[in-house]
Amino acid sequence: EIVLTQSPGTLSLSPGERATLSCRASQSVSSSYLAWYQQKPGQAPRLLMYGASSRATGIPDRFSGSGSGTDFTLTISRVEPEDFAVYYCQQYGSSPQTFGQGTKLEIK
């Protein structure tokens, strides 16, 4: 099983700052099957990025993804108030599919 480790666990930032979220895999992950999700309290997750670096429909361009192999990054260029949430990475190229434990982006 591929273990995804996200860091930091909690990221405290002010609106307008840059957010960098990391997702590290225990073994190589196909970039094609690496996704990022955003989840707000009481809501289902929402797809942000797929294929490591492609934005899903309707996702603002302040969100970007990068990485390959075992190291992946989600970047929010300038955090907006609506971006404070929990972010999860997921790999689904190898079975079993796995999620990272999440990074909580909170208001500083």
Next chain:
Amino acid sequence: EVQLVESGGGLVQPGGSLRLSCAASGFTVSSNYMSWVRQAPGKGLEWVSVIYSGGSTYYADSVKGRFTISRDNSKNTLYLQMNSLRAEDTAVYYCARSERGYNYALVYWGQGTLVTVSS
């Protein structure tokens, strides 16, 4: 419009069984990859199971042998049969649909149904 509506959650005793349903509209369940993902209270997301359009099924090790994913084409509904339930199975269970155009990432999600395993 794509919609996924889960039902069937509730309180069940350890060792008991429960069947979750996910009624789909706006698309055909049997033509898509469909998954179950769960989230224990205050915890992160955990992938549970997937059924591919061809019928192949896969499970997380934590539920293998106890849970069964299936679908009813006539009802356009996805199911998760959960047996031998344990306290650690307590979670909100989401059904989700993968989208081919998104490299099969989970694009559509239901609102979730809560399963509580407790005596």
